[in-house]
Amino acid sequence: MKEWHYLLTVIDSFVYDKDLEEIVFDNTEKSLEAKKLYNDILKEYNFQNDENEKWAFDIALDCVRKMRDED
DSSP states (O other): OGGGGGGGGGGGGEEEETTTTEEEEOSSTHHHHHHHHHHHHHHHTTGGGOHHHHHHHHHHHHHHHHSOTTO
16 A cells, blocks of 8 residues: 555646546646556556445545645
């Protein structure tokens, strides 16, 4: 799970789209790195094959993205 820490370096590239109910990426330079990290984790933990696990992961990313630095 240590690889998940790398997501924090690109966390602002992720946005949870409530209509699509999934993570979408912004159009910045970091979004390419963010997409790769995100997809690598989905594959490694087999989230892409389990809709509920992927959804929970996406929600968790959005929660972390919205946290204050102090939290």
